[in-house]
Amino acid sequence: MRVVLVSLVSLVLVGCGRFGFDPGTGTLDAAPRDAPPAGSYSAEVLADEPRVYYRLNEPAGDLVTFDASGNGFDGDYYIDGGTLTLGTVGAIVSETDTAVRLVGGGNLDGTVSRVRFPPEAASWDADFTIEGWVRPELPPPMGWNSAFVIWEDYQVSGFRTGWNVNLVPVFWTDQGGVQSGIDSLTATTPLTENAWNHLIFTRMGGTVTIYLNGVSAAVGLVDFIRPGTAVNCVGSDQGVPSNATFDEVALYPHALTAARVAAHYAAGRRAP
Structure with a gap:
């Protein structure tokens, strides 16, 4: 029986x-x-086959973030003295999914607030794309950058993405021996404070492109050393502070084209 x-x-x-x-x-x-409805934001993301896709819409009290890519790379929420708020209003105009706010001071006060990827989830050896919606709640302190996605063996190898005190997106390294001496790329357009911004970093060969709200905001060469072991995360870690709300974070093992970036942004802003 x-x-x-x-x-x-x-x-x-x-x-x-x-x-x-x-x-x-x-x-x-x-x-x-x-499968999500055709034309929805999540359908546009999944059409480009992300390796990891965190919608960050878990209810308050949950510790695990579900990987909506179908690849099984569930992550986890982690705080150490920082603040993590689930269930905040999300970025996508036509959907009711929620987002997460991460507040951590990094080396400023030793606090951490992050979403961690499994080590095998990220594939940064070749071309890649980092995508998400970010809402900066406060600029970082003078002389500091605020973290978006980090892949780093602290101050040895890897890279960081985020924005500077002027809310301008940055892709940078903080390693002891940069391979070519080209260690950062800064966009020309700032994020809007207390508003949702669609932020993408792509890398094809050695060329990094930063897209803001569907439009290219910087293109340049950036080199970094691949870490043997590293922290993969969204939010405050590796000494970098964060005070922002994040939604719809996706990692791809290829560089999205400008046309696909624009399509993702348009889908996110499309009225219901």
Whole structure:
């Protein structure tokens, strides 16, 4: 009888579509995670085959962020003296998904607030794209940058993305021996404080492009040393502060084209 019951349960789950497992509660989600509606923001993202896609819409109290790419790279929320607020209003105009605010001072006060990727989730050896919606709540202190996505063995190798005290996006390194001496790229257009901004960093070969709200804001060569071990995260870590809300973070193992970047931005701003 037990075998029959298990078989029936299995048939029900298969017949109802793809269900998501909620690591925070150890249960299957009540609603199936079916394909998103055509033309929606998440459909545009998934059409470009991200390696990782964190919608960051978990309820308050959850510790795990679900990877909506289908690749199984679930991450986790982590704080050490900082502040992490789930359930804040999200970026996508036509959807009701929520976002997460991360506040940590980094080396300023030793506090950390971040979303961690599994080590195997990021593939930074070749071309890649980092995408997300960011809402800076306050500029970083003078002389500091604020963190978006970090991949770094602290001050040895890797890179950081974020924005400076003027809210201008930056891709930079903080390593002891940069391979070519080209260690940063700064955009020409600032983010808007207390508003949602669509921010993308792509790398093709050695060329990094920064896109802000669907438009290229900087192009240049940036070199970095690949870490043997590294922290992969969104938000405050590796000494870098953060005071921002984040939504719809995706990592791709290829560089999105300018046309696809514009399509993602348009889908995010499209009225319901």
